[in-house]
Amino acid sequence: xxxxxxxxxxxxxxxxxxxxxxxxxxxxxxxxxxxxxxxxxxxxxxxxxxxxxxxxxxxxxxxxxxxxxxxxxxxxxxxxxxxxxxxxxxxxxxxxxxxxxxxxxxxxxxxxxxxxxxxxxxxxxxxxxxxxxxxxxxxxxxxxxxxxxxxxxxxxxxxxxxxxxxxxxxxxxxxxxxxxxxxxxxxxxxxxxxxxxxxxxxxxxxxxxxxxxxxxxxxxxxxxxxxxxxxxxxxxxxxxxxxxxxxxxxxxxxxxxxxxxxxxxxxxxxxxxxxxxxxxxxxxxxxxxxxxxxxxxxxxxxxxxxxxxx
Amino acid sequence: xxxxxxxxxxxxxxxxxxxxxxxxxxxxxxxxxxxxxxxxxxxxxxxxxxxxxxxxxxxxxxxxxxxxxxxxxxxxxxxxxxxxxxxxxxxxxxxxxxxxxxxxxxxxxxxxxxxxxxxxxxxxxxxxxxxxxxxxxxxxxxxxxxxxxxxxxxxxxxxxxxxxxxxxxxxxxxxxxxxxxxxxxxxxxxxxxxxxxxxxxxxxxxxxxxxxxxxxxxxxxxxx
Numbered sequence: 001x002x003x004x005x006x007x008x009x010x011x012x013x014x015x016x017x018x019x020x021x022x023x024x025x026x027x028x029x030x031x032x033x034x035x036x037x038x039x040x041x042x043x044x045x046x047x048x049x050x051x052x053x054x055x056x057x058x059x060x061x062x063x064x065x066x067x068x069x070x071x072x073x074x075x076x077x078x079x080x081x082x083x084x085x086x087x088x089x090x091x092x093x094x095x096x097x098x099x100x101x102x103x104x105x106x107x108x109x110x111x112x113x114x115x116x117x118x119x120x121x122x123x124x125x126x127x128x129x130x131x132x133x134x135x136x137x138x139x140x141x142x143x144x145x146x147x148x149x150x151x152x153x154x155x156x157x158x159x160x161x162x163x164x165x166x167x168x169x170x171x172x173x174x175x176x177x178x179x180x181x182x183x184x185x186x187x188x189x190x191x192x193x194x195x196x197x198x199x200x201x202x203x204x205x206x207x208x209x210x211x212x213x214x215x216x217x218x219x220x221x222x223x224x225x226x227x228x229x230x231x232x233x234x235x236x237x238x239x240x241x242x243x244x245x246x247x248x249x250x251x252x253x254x255x256x257x258x259x260x261x262x263x264x265x266x267x268x269x270x271x272x273x274x275x276x277x278x279x280x281x282x283x284x285x286x287x288x289x290x291x292x293x294x295x296x297x298x299x300x301x302x303x304x305x306x307x308x309x310x
Numbered sequence: 311x312x313x314x315x316x317x318x319x320x321x322x323x324x325x326x327x328x329x330x331x332x333x334x335x336x337x338x339x340x341x342x343x344x345x346x347x348x349x350x351x352x353x354x355x356x357x358x359x360x361x362x363x364x365x366x367x368x369x370x371x372x373x374x375x376x377x378x379x380x381x382x383x384x385x386x387x388x389x390x391x392x393x394x395x396x397x398x399x400x401x402x403x404x405x406x407x408x409x410x411x412x413x414x415x416x417x418x419x420x421x422x423x424x425x426x427x428x429x430x431x432x433x434x435x436x437x438x439x440x441x442x443x444x445x446x447x448x449x450x451x452x453x454x455x456x457x458x459x460x461x462x463x464x465x466x467x468x469x470x471x472x473x474x475x476x477x478x479x480x481x482x483x484x485x486x487x488x489x490x491x492x493x494x495x496x497x498x499x500x501x502x503x504x505x506x507x508x509x510x511x512x513x514x515x516x517x518x519x520x521x522x523x524x525x526x527x528x529x530x531x532x533x534x
Contacts, residue, residue: 019516019518019519054521057467062464064378066378070369070377070394070398080399094407309404
């Protein structure tokens with residue numbers, strides 16, 4: 001028997017710790033404390049003993065007879081299998097397809113963006129459109145035609161001001177650079193468009209053996225021609241643009257010179273990207289397909305996923 | 311590759327011979343080449359290919375075990391039967407999603423989900439349960455060596471435990487049944503019930519404390 005004081009003390013003991021100890025699940029740091037509780041408190045010792053006994057008796061519970069046979073009949077099996085559409089939708093409801101919904105959502109956004117971009121009156125979608133609107137930008141940028149190739153080679157080419165500073169040391173500066181500085185000087189003297197200046201060729205434009213710029217030997221575009229056409233005539237071909245300034249001059253670039261009034265390459269300033277109707281149609285197709293897949297995924301998840309197989 | 315699985319594989323044919331595992335044999339390391347796993351995988355492959363007989367072989371192997379487990383969790387024979395039937399239906403529909411491992415554990419998980427659904431439904435719409443411990447219509451046959459007194463004592467013990475089990479929380483009950491009755495280890499129970507290992511241990515220990523409080527002085531009847 002325990003007196004009141006002992007019972008009160010037992011109430012303060014950690015019963016869960018005793019239960020863990022009885023099950024052999026006590027942490028090593030708790031073992032000493034649990035052992036002390038069982039050694040010094042009869043209630044805790046009885047609790048541990050009872051828990052072990054209950055656990056043992058629980059494991060001896062007899063099985064319970066099933067009330068019926070749970071085997072599946074062929075009719076039930078046919079019904080459970082469902083139609084091909086049901087099987088397809090069940091396939092969509094698999095957890096492995098959970099990535100489809102965010103992907104479909106993303107492609108839907110992309111499709112809608114394409115439709116909006118294609119439908120808005122933003123002008124041509126190529127990089128040259130802005131220059132067509134404000135042709136003066138070309139000269140403000142040092143007279144470099146706005147071709148991607150020119151910008152790629154820009155770090156290799158000294159700026160116009162550098163050319164002017166180095167003009168006195170012409171023996172060191174390559175002939176092409178000298179020509180470029182001349183052209184740049186002209187563009188500075190006549191602030192306007194590169195079109196009006198006949199175009200300022202890139203610093204690494206190919207030159208003739210005499211050091212003359214190829215572009216300067218081309219027929220100058222006529223005033224009044226469309227800016228894009230003129231820009232196209234001023235733009236170097238990719239071969240010209242990638243030619244290093246220090247390369248020995250060869251006559252080959254002259255043969256590769258573009259014909260005036262025609263785009264020199266698909267990447268030239270005239271722009272050959274997808275036109276607006278194509279973008280709109282493409283965006284609509286992507287959006288419609290995305291909506292279809294998204295709808296299928298949602299319906300499959302809501303109606304065909306099995307909550308029991310989580 | 312090894313996985314931790316319970317040692318005893320109580321199939322329907324063994325259902326009347328319930329020999330609970332002791333602590334030493336509870337956690338046993340078995341390879342995935344365990345005969346029961348190999349047999350189950352072969353049956354699953356045949357069933358996925360459309361062989362209904364193969365699936366019904368699986369049902370025959372596990373229906374007794376599954377019903378015995380679920381009825382202890384839901385405390386209602388009819389609800390348990392419905393849950394087991396639904397579990398087998400669901401298993402048949404989703405057999406292609408079985409990714410290997412222990413088919414028994416996978417099936418148990420489905421059945422426990424069905425049992426949880428029933429408990430949830432019952433919580434919303436309370437009704438008079440039909441506790442398993444009130445059903446004395448059938449008991450496993452006694453062995454030849456069992457005396458009438460011993461058999462009566464065993465029934466009394468089972469009745470006391472079952473009454474107490476019916477009164478603890480469903481989570482604690484499921485954890486104790488899975489651990490003590492069915493012999494799963496902590497990690498398997500955690501996987502089946504979608505909770506952490508610590509939660510499983512806590513449920514088991516607190517559930518045992520609750521059982522002890524509920525059984526009270528009758529605990530002396532449990533001693534031999």
